Amino acid sequence: MNQSTYDVLKIRAESYFKTSEVALNSNDVELLQNSLENMHFALELSMKAAITKNGGTYADYGRQGHNLERLILQKFGDGILSILIVAKRMGQQSLFSISLSSWSMDCRYLHMKDYPDMKAAINDYKELYQWIKSNLLK
Amino acid sequence: MDKKQFIEIITTSFNLLTPQKVSVFLKNDEIVNVRVVSKSFSGMTFSARFKYLNQILKDNQPEAFSKYLYIFEAFTPDEIIKLSIDDSKNIEISEDNFKHSAKPVEI
Numbered sequence: 001m002n003q004s005t006y007d008v009l010k011i012r013a014e015s016y017f018k019t020s021e022v023a024l025n026s027n028d029v030e031l032l033q034n035s036l037e038n039m040h041f042a043l044e045l046s047m048k049a050a051i052t053k054n055g056g057t058y059a060d061y062g063r064q065g066h067n068l069e070r071l072i073l074q075k076f077g078d079g080i081l082s083i084l085i086v087a088k089r090m091g092q093q094s095l096f097s098i099s100l101s102s103w104s105m106d107c108r109y110l111h112m113k114d115y116p117d118m119k120a121a122i123n124d125y126k127e128l129y130q131w132i133k134s135n136l137l138k
Numbered sequence: 139m140d141k142k143q144f145i146e147i148i149t150t151s152f153n154l155l156t157p158q159k160v161s162v163f164l165k166n167d168e169i170v171n172v173r174v175v176s177k178s179f180s181g182m183t184f185s186a187r188f189k190y191l192n193q194i195l196k197d198n199q200p201e202a203f204s205k206y207l208y209i210f211e212a213f214t215p216d217e218i219i220k221l222s223i224d225d226s227k228n229i230e231i232s233e234d235n236f237k238h239s240a241k242p243v244e245i
């Protein structure tokens with residue numbers, strides 16, 4: 001495991017998470033969009049940290065590098081595990097399905113125009129980030 | 139259960155929503171994309187729609203539910219018309235703007 005890269009990813013993920021929380025209760029839709037984007041980065045980097053911790057690698061370019069669906073499927077370690085497989089073994093399908101649905105790469109812009117939707121998506125992402133942090137980044 | 143049977147089971151799970159259309163795509167051995175178009179979603183947030191679809195599948199098809207990760211897309215008929223215009227435009231912008239944004243972290 002490349003400890004330094006793992007540490008940086010984990011710290012950056014938490015930094016994005018804390019930044020997201022600043023505007024979490026804002027009534028301003030634009031601030032809330034920023035909160036959601038930061039929560040996405042927190043989730044993305046936490047997934048990359050989990051993969052790195054287990055000796056895996058991930059796409060680090062363009063659209064693929066930000067694709068959460070791709071990251072949770074990324075095989076690591078001995079090539080039989082992924083974040084998704086670990087989550088399935090722990091009975092977490094619902095958590096992952098709902099959170100990733102919130103950020104479908106193909107229709108997120110349509111979703112993110114409405115205040116209640118933004119709030120709900122942020123909360124779903126927050127829950128998923130905290131699960132990864134507690135279970136995969138210890 | 140073959141692929142055709144699986145898709146039929148998933149599709150019929152959402153009959154209570156009287157959908158205009160249900161599309162099921164097996165993206166790979168682990169992820170299934172489900173798009174439901176129904177008037178029933180009017181007035182619901184997207185997050186509430188995802189939770190609703192997730193619960194329907196979990197209650198009606200627990201075996202299929204536990205086997206895959208589902209990515210839901212839920213639209214009203216009016217929204218799906220807008221999506222086909224806005225979405226392609228946004229994807230192009232997204233590709234261009236984020237071309238180098240996922241580079242490895244510098245140590």
